[in-house]
Amino acid sequence: xxxxxxxxxxxxxxxxxxxxxxxxxxxxxxxxxxxxxxxxxxxxxxxxxxxxxxxxxxxxxxxxxxxxxxxxxxxxxxxxxxxxxxxxxxxxxxxxxxxxxxxxxxxxxxxxxxxxxxxxxxxxxxxxxxxxxxxxxxxxxxxxxxxxxxxxxxxxxxxxxxxxxxxxxxxxxxxxxxxxxxxxxxxxxxxxxxxxxxxxxxxxxxxxxxxxxxxxxxxxxxxxxxxxxxxxxxxxxxxxxxxxxxxxxxxxxxxxxxxxxxxxxxxxxxxxxxxxxxxxxxxxxxxxxxxxxxxxxxxxxxxxxxxxxxxxxxxxxxxxxxxxxxxxxxxxxxxxxxxxxx
Amino acid sequence: xxxxxxxxxxxxxxxxxxxxxxxxxxxxxxxxxxxxxxxxxxxxxxxxxxxxxxxxxxxxxxxxxxxxxxxxxxxxxxxxxxxxxxxxxxxxxxxxxxxxxxxxxxxxxxxxxxxxxxxxxxxxxxxxxxxxxxxxxxxxxxxxxxxxxxxxxxxxxxxxxxxxxxxxxxxxxxxxxxxxxxxxxxxxxxxxxxxxxxxxxxxxxxxxxxxxxxxxxxxxxxxxxxxxxxxxxxxxxxxxxxxxxxxxxxxxxxxxxxxxxxxxxxxxxxxxxxxxxxxxxxxxxxxxxxxxxxxxxxxxxxxxxxxxxxxxxxxxxxxxxxxxxxxxxxxxxxxxxxxxxx
Numbered sequence: 001x002x003x004x005x006x007x008x009x010x011x012x013x014x015x016x017x018x019x020x021x022x023x024x025x026x027x028x029x030x031x032x033x034x035x036x037x038x039x040x041x042x043x044x045x046x047x048x049x050x051x052x053x054x055x056x057x058x059x060x061x062x063x064x065x066x067x068x069x070x071x072x073x074x075x076x077x078x079x080x081x082x083x084x085x086x087x088x089x090x091x092x093x094x095x096x097x098x099x100x101x102x103x104x105x106x107x108x109x110x111x112x113x114x115x116x117x118x119x120x121x122x123x124x125x126x127x128x129x130x131x132x133x134x135x136x137x138x139x140x141x142x143x144x145x146x147x148x149x150x151x152x153x154x155x156x157x158x159x160x161x162x163x164x165x166x167x168x169x170x171x172x173x174x175x176x177x178x179x180x181x182x183x184x185x186x187x188x189x190x191x192x193x194x195x196x197x198x199x200x201x202x203x204x205x206x207x208x209x210x211x212x213x214x215x216x217x218x219x220x221x222x223x224x225x226x227x228x229x230x231x232x233x234x235x236x237x238x239x240x241x242x243x244x245x246x247x248x249x250x251x252x253x254x255x256x257x258x259x260x261x262x263x264x265x266x267x268x269x270x271x272x273x274x275x276x277x278x279x280x281x282x283x284x285x286x287x288x289x290x291x292x293x294x295x296x297x298x299x300x301x302x303x304x305x306x307x308x309x310x311x312x313x314x315x316x317x318x319x320x321x322x323x324x325x326x327x328x329x330x331x332x333x334x335x336x337x338x339x340x341x342x
Numbered sequence: 343x344x345x346x347x348x349x350x351x352x353x354x355x356x357x358x359x360x361x362x363x364x365x366x367x368x369x370x371x372x373x374x375x376x377x378x379x380x381x382x383x384x385x386x387x388x389x390x391x392x393x394x395x396x397x398x399x400x401x402x403x404x405x406x407x408x409x410x411x412x413x414x415x416x417x418x419x420x421x422x423x424x425x426x427x428x429x430x431x432x433x434x435x436x437x438x439x440x441x442x443x444x445x446x447x448x449x450x451x452x453x454x455x456x457x458x459x460x461x462x463x464x465x466x467x468x469x470x471x472x473x474x475x476x477x478x479x480x481x482x483x484x485x486x487x488x489x490x491x492x493x494x495x496x497x498x499x500x501x502x503x504x505x506x507x508x509x510x511x512x513x514x515x516x517x518x519x520x521x522x523x524x525x526x527x528x529x530x531x532x533x534x535x536x537x538x539x540x541x542x543x544x545x546x547x548x549x550x551x552x553x554x555x556x557x558x559x560x561x562x563x564x565x566x567x568x569x570x571x572x573x574x575x576x577x578x579x580x581x582x583x584x585x586x587x588x589x590x591x592x593x594x595x596x597x598x599x600x601x602x603x604x605x606x607x608x609x610x611x612x613x614x615x616x617x618x619x620x621x622x623x624x625x626x627x628x629x630x631x632x633x634x635x636x637x638x639x640x641x642x643x644x645x646x647x648x649x650x651x652x653x654x655x656x657x658x659x660x661x662x663x664x665x666x667x668x669x670x671x672x673x674x675x676x677x678x679x680x681x682x683x684x
Contacts, residue, residue, distance in 0.1 A: 111530070194580065221587045242527055247564075250568050258624060279600075285599075
């Protein structure tokens with residue numbers, strides 16, 4: 001398996017990314033990673049890899065690119081001036097079939113990644129625009145794919161229905177769920193609620209549910225995301241982005257408060273013995289994007305976005321996510337979905 | 343002070359509501375509460391009040407009404423068939439100046455409460471539609487008013503700007519903040535992001551900020567809600583509702599997981615001694631609507647929505663919230679805002 005990696009663009013610099021990549025390569029002897037970034041710099045980082053990561057150095061191949069996409073750049077800037085960035089070079093390589101790459105992973109600017117991916121890779125036949133999705137941890141040890149997370153704002157009914165097909169294909173092929181439970185995010189479960197777009201999307205989704213594309217559960221509310229009763233929750237990118245980022249903020253605040261509260265009640269030593277390991281695990285479980293990456297769905301090829309704030313471990317998991325999607329030929333499964341729809 | 347209370351409509355029945363009301367009356371000897379609901383039933387509940395709540399019984403005045411608005415009723419149903427419900431009778435009484443009521447509190451159906459409030463009370467001059475808002479607990483012991491929480495879906499720019507004025511008036515008059523920090527929820531802080539509605543709203547808000555209505559901070563992301571750096575965060579009702587309910591769901595799941603994790607590590611006895619009190623407080627702090635109620639803003643009179651799932655204590659806090667808004671003449675402060683805008 002060959003995966004392209006954008007080493008520029010994470011908040012913690014290319015070292016964290018290259019270490020995360022090396023860890024993935026070291027674990028899987030069949031994995032080759034092409035690292036896009038300023039060549040000299042990438043080579044220097046590879047040569048400085050500690051053991052046991054250094055063992056994978058021969059399967060980390062530097063690919064020269066000028067620089068990263070600036071964090072504050074717009075999609076328009078990336079399309080107009082970003083052709084020499086590590087992100088654009090990585091995506092062009094993925095789009096070039098002679099290069100035989102299977103997927104691409106970047107922790108860079110999301111808007112640029114969506115725009116450049118669309119241009120370099122194109123969307124699957126029938127898919128208007130890509131969406132971003134990640135698996136949110138839920139009750140009863142389950143998870144729920146939430147999408148869109150911000151690739152689109154003001155999504156018409158048709159596009160919301162596309163998101164449902166994408167999410168269902170993901171849950172089915174990557175997680176092996178036979179008939180994923182899909183719902184549409186609204187202000188309430190009643191059929192009369194919400195905007196005209198949502199009601200139209202509901203009509204299309206009922207039709208998809210009737211032909212067996214997935215188990216359509218109708219409208220859901222924000223709280224249902226964590227209930228464990230859904231596998232896919234569909235919404236416009238503005239809503240999904242707000243839900244995801246507010247959840248990240250709340251989880252961070254909560255973990256901090258639990259920690260403070262225990263430290264106020266327990267002696268420092270006892271608190272660190274009892275509370276910290278629990279809190280560390282919790283923090284990790286509740287920060288899905290930072291730890292698992294988010295998938296760009298609906299493109300002809302596999303692209304995974306690692307969280308900008310991801311450390312080495314987060315980037316490693318984003319590569320693992322890409323590998324899973326390659327193994328299950330996610331774009332192929334998605335394309336079949338569209339062909340099967342009435 | 344005289345406040346009207348809808349005793350029907352909470353998930354925990356009228357007893358919880360009447361107990362919460364009695365607690366508020368018992369604490370404040372100047373408070374009279376008119377309790378709307380089936381008279382015989384309300385009288386029976388009042389006569390069964392335990393001490394010390396029973397001491398306030400003479401200031402709990404039953405007002406006869408047929409029944410509550412069903413939980414699954416639509417706004418249209420409430421407008422057409424709800425005229426004899428406790429909610430409608432309560433709001434009609436609040437709208438009748440001869441009755442000299444200062445505010446109304448209900449734990450009933452939100453859509454019905456918004457629709458009936460608009461009809462019975464009307465909005466303030468210049469305000470198109472009411473919004474729902476509550477104070478969300480944030481870092482650094484601060485809080486942030488989030489609105490709209492679901493009274494409106496598909497809010498045009500003009501309405502989003504109204505929400506900002508409402509939230510700022512609330513933060514200023516009730517919480518005494520001189521120049522509330524207001525932001526608009528978007529997928530990113532960059533000026534080019536978001537829908538046309540959001541960019542138009544941003545333009546209006548910049549103008550409001552320039553004339554000193556509030557300290558306008560531009561776009562914010564979902565995570566900023568909990569950062570402690572904002573006093574008011576403005577969004578469409580679909581977004582706000584999704585953020586609020588997903589936060590409730592996440593907080594519930596998190597508290598449960600922390601508890602499980604501690605119980606797995608500690609003996610049952612130690613866990614209950616150490617963890618449970620901390621978790622109980624946390625749960626309460628993080629469930630603002632259940633505990634504080636939500637305000638309907640932009641109406642000519644004060645209406646507070648108590649959470650449907652509120653127990654006695656939650657309803658008590660909703661009445662306290664209404665009392666605060668009466669003390670600060672919130673509708674008067676809101677009306678001044680609109681008059682002062684260019």
